[in-house]
Amino acid sequence: MQVSVTIDNGTITMVTPLQLTNDDRKSVQISNRAAPILREEVLAAQSANVANVSGATYTTQGYLRSLQAALDAAQF
Template sequence: MRKRAIAASILSSAAVLVVGWQLGAPSALMTSVPSASSGGGTSAGPSTAGSSTATGPSSGGTSNGSAPAATAAPAAPAAPSGTFTGSSTSTRFGSVQVQITVAGGAITDVAALKLTDADGRSVQISNRAAPVLRQEVLAAQSAQVSTVSGATYTSEAYLTSLQSALDQAGL
């Protein structure tokens, strides 16, 4: 029962956002946040914000619902940028660790800092798999890529370390 109420609240907030954009009123949605800070305290802004601006287009009513809190999301944080190092992931053939470079929220480079090296065969497999994984990650912009055939352990460790770096970047 509680899950349904939460889901209904989320859906109604999303509907307000969608209706506002369909009506061509993105500026009205964005101005609801500043009006909240002028109408009360700066920390209580979204909950007391303009029932006439953000909720008007969707329902025509005066309920102050949770719509202003949903409209604050588009103006939230800037896209992450920087270099992020994933955790070192151990396999039975050695450790794997990758580092990503992110610019404007997009992965621009993936570098393998450490690859499996237990023996000569492990080194060969890693040297064959790493460029393929790098290319796939850059194309997909995520860790949701297939493992390289014949390099399952290396691939899984690579993608685990990559996901750790993505988590640090907030992607």
């Protein structure tokens, strides 16, 4: 799981998944369902502090871990 974040004038404006879980067909379906929900939640919260997507705990954790690393690198 790897995401990229775009920050403009101190605001998270975009979160782009660079690599989602692709272990098996079910994981791909879960990731494809959860990623847009997580993006919207992150944009609304302006942080990685958002709730898990129901049924996508591992995807959520990986997504948010990658996001937090990107935010830390950007000193956000």
